[in-house]
Amino acid sequence: MTQTDLIQRLxxxxxxxxxxxxxxxxxxxxxxxxxxxxxxxxxxxxxxxGISENLVRTAVSRLVAAxxxxxxxxxxxxxxxxxxxxxxxxxxxxxxxYARNQPSGDWLVLxxxxxxxxxxxxxxxxxxxxxxxxxxxxxxxxxTGGLVLRATTVAGTDQLPQLARFWDLDTLAARYRDVLDRxxxxxxxxxxxxxxxxxxxxxxxxxxxxxxxxRDPGLPAAALPPDWPGTEAQALFRNLYPALTPxxxxxxxxxxxxxxxxxxxxxxxxxxxxxxxx
Numbered sequence: 001m002t003q004t005d006l007i008q009r010l011x012x013x014x015x016x017x018x019x020x021x022x023x024x025x026x027x028x029x030x031x032x033x034x035x036x037x038x039x040x041x042x043x044x045x046x047x048x049x050g051i052s053e054n055l056v057r058t059a060v061s062r063l064v065a066a067x068x069x070x071x072x073x074x075x076x077x078x079x080x081x082x083x084x085x086x087x088x089x090x091x092x093x094x095x096x097x098y099a100r101n102q103p104s105g106d107w108l109v110l111x112x113x114x115x116x117x118x119x120x121x122x123x124x125x126x127x128x129x130x131x132x133x134x135x136x137x138x139x140x141x142x143x144t145g146g147l148v149l150r151a152t153t154v155a156g157t158d159q160l161p162q163l164a165r166f167w168d169l170d171t172l173a174a175r176y177r178d179v180l181d182r183x184x185x186x187x188x189x190x191x192x193x194x195x196x197x198x199x200x201x202x203x204x205x206x207x208x209x210x211x212x213x214x215r216d217p218g219l220p221a222a223a224l225p226p227d228w229p230g231t232e233a234q235a236l237f238r239n240l241y242p243a244l245t246p247x248x249x250x251x252x253x254x255x256x257x258x259x260x261x262x263x264x265x266x267x268x269x270x271x272x273x274x275x276x277x278x
Contacts, residue, residue: 006189006197010182010204011049018051018059023068024207026082027090029199032269034258036081041256048200072259079259092140096213097206097237098273103220105153106137112146119144124217126166134166136218160223167217169225175212176229182208183240190243195254198247205244209237238277245274 025045030037039060043053060080063069068086072079082090095101113131120127123142125135137150153160183205193201216230224230253265 006186006193007048007200010186010201014182014204014208016049016051016207018046018055019063020211021046021049021051021203021207022056022059022063024203024210026069027093027210028203028206029252029256029263030258031082031090031094032267032273033252033263034260036079036258037263038257038259039078039080042080044255045200045203048196049204074259093210093214094273097210098276100276101138101218103136103218104138105220107151107153108135108137108141109133109149109151110135110142110144110146111149112144115142115144115146124167124215126217128166134163136220138218157222160220161225163223164219164225167219172212172216173225173229175208175215176233179205179208179212179233180229180236183236187236187240187243190240190247193247195247195251198244199249199251202241202244202248205237205240209233242274242277 022042025042026035026037039056042060043056046056047053060069060071064071064080064083067083069080070083072081108125110125110133111131112133115125115131115133119142120133123135123140125133125142128134131146141148183201186201190198212230212233221228221231249265249270252263254262256263
């Protein structure tokens with residue numbers, strides 16, 4: 001498989017915007033390496049998947065206006081870092097991607113007539129009737145003034161799959177299968193690909209998998225349909241990401257620059273991610 005064939009196969013019919021891909025680049029590469037990136041490096045990475053310089057500059061301007069990036073100039077060069085408001089979001093996405101998250105088996109039931117839709121979506125909650133919302137219990141509580149109850153299953157565990165109907169699992173399953181279809185063939189050819197391809201492939205893997213994971217409610221296994229593809233997709237990610245990383249990070253150090261020079265090949269934070277995946 002040639003360099004061009006690999007990237008074309010991974011991106012065929014893949015709807016991807018400059019802004020969302022830039023978020024992926026920062027989350028996967030830049031955040032563990034000081035959070036600052038020269039826009040020229042960003043333009044070069046985006047060009048590999050067909051995103052033009054004009055689109056990159058427009059998307060960066062919009063991210064700055066939205067309070068997600070902050071810009072600074074050093075000489076004639078422009079650099080961008082994460083804005084404070086975006087850091088918590090990146091941290092939450094990283095916890096989902098790189099750590100093993102096992103459902104506790106408990107549930108949160110929330111009563112709130114004024115729960116904003118975007119807050120419910122961010123916490124992957126489902127409306128179960130009226131002003132009642134449901135999600136698996138996690139470490140964080142939705143920042144709401146409503147009543148929050150923590151429920152434990154004490155009987156009828158065979159009926160847990162009925163709770164799955166409150167979420168659109170069919171759409172999630174289709175997106176997980178897309179991850180599997182695109183990236184499973186890559187696992188067998190990693191040793192033969194170039195460092196540049198390894199970096200682009202890893203970014204695309206993170207981009208596509210993260211997009212599903214941030215919408216997945218994280219239901220316990222007993223509540224999921226048989227042959228749930230999210231389980232296989234998680235295993236693929238946990239195996240393929242470390243396999244791509246040595247080549248990918250060698251290319252990071254070669255071509256990507258922050259405000260004090262080339263980005264480091266590895267850092268304690270990037271190593272911690274690999275250790276969490278192990």
